[in-house]
Amino acid sequence: MIKNKKNKGSLYSRSQGALHSKGEYIIFIDSDDLVLRDGIYNSYNYMEKYSLSMIQFNTIFIRRENTSLCNRYYHYSEIIRQPILSHIFFYNEQTKKGDELNTALWDKILRRDLVRNALNFIGKDYLNKNIKIENDVILLFSLFQNAESYQYINETGYIYIRNNNDSITNTWIKSNSSNLIIHSLFLNIKFLFEKSRNTYLDKLLCVYKLEQSFKRYFPCFKKAKNEYKFIIYVLGLLLKSPFISYSDKINISNINISISHIMLLQS
Numbered sequence: 001m002i003k004n005k006k007n008k009g010s011l012y013s014r015s016q017g018a019l020h021s022k023g024e025y026i027i028f029i030d031s032d033d034l035v036l037r038d039g040i041y042n043s044y045n046y047m048e049k050y051s052l053s054m055i056q057f058n059t060i061f062i063r064r065e066n067t068s069l070c071n072r073y074y075h076y077s078e079i080i081r082q083p084i085l086s087h088i089f090f091y092n093e094q095t096k097k098g099d100e101l102n103t104a105l106w107d108k109i110l111r112r113d114l115v116r117n118a119l120n121f122i123g124k125d126y127l128n129k130n131i132k133i134e135n136d137v138i139l140l141f142s143l144f145q146n147a148e149s150y151q152y153i154n155e156t157g158y159i160y161i162r163n164n165n166d167s168i169t170n171t172w173i174k175s176n177s178s179n180l181i182i183h184s185l186f187l188n189i190k191f192l193f194e195k196s197r198n199t200y201l202d203k204l205l206c207v208y209k210l211e212q213s214f215k216r217y218f219p220c221f222k223k224a225k226n227e228y229k230f231i232i233y234v235l236g237l238l239l240k241s242p243f244i245s246y247s248d249k250i251n252i253s254n255i256n257i258s259i260s261h262i263m264l265l266q267s
Helices: 010-020 037-050 112-122 136-146 168-174 178-195 200-216 218-223 228-240 246-266
Strands: 054-063 068-072 089-092 097-100 108-111 149-162
Touching: 010 112, 010 136, 037 054, 037 108, 037 149, 108 112, 112 136, 136 178, 178 200, 178 218, 178 228, 200 218, 200 228, 200 246, 218 246, 228 246
Parallel strands: 054 149
Antiparallel strands: 054 068, 054 108, 089 097
16 A cells, blocks of 8 residues: 555645556546446456557446436547547537536546656656645646547446535635645646647637636635736736637636736735
8 A cells, every 4th residue: 555644635646556556557546436347347348459548438426315416428439549639628619618528537447658658748846746636637638648549438437426515625615725726726727738739729728727717716716815926927828828819818818807806805
């Protein structure tokens, strides 16, 4: 068993598990969830047959009270090759926004060498920053950037058990960790911006992440007091990028104005 001397977050713990692993494949499982043997076994066999870097299976979502939430299924079935992100995250012409089709680590089987390449892509500097929130997207993004092939298989292999009242996210929002949350979020956005390819689609992921984080963690902005300069710096990167559209820059500017207003009220 590998045990950290202090809590360094899920990404660091997953990286240590991957670096010490002996098997050829890796699955990340949350402590309170369940895996389904047949779905995993069939997915593994399919992965072996076609020599895939990553494979994704279906997930059943339930609440801890055994209330069914929904099932997660995906519509693509062909083997996807680079650039994989273009198939996972795309621009929706109807909503005029980015659509995220895939955000989880736990519904996939990954080759061990792919995980290690993704960790090298992330780098020790980020891994050692002790970021404890919203860092699954960093590992997932890095996996997509380094995988040679990726496919969805119509097998159900995972049961995700959700307990909203006791989630880490809600606990952090209610605590006095607002500055740490905000810093972590914008550090992640900066990482995605700098590591993504210089195309509009790849940079759109940064805008999407910014918009989702601003909505989800809005209460934290009201409490944060020390991160304004870093926020403005990261927003400036997005606003100056030639790979982000004019309409998305308007959205970023509106978020910038909202944050500036919040910070002004705090002063």
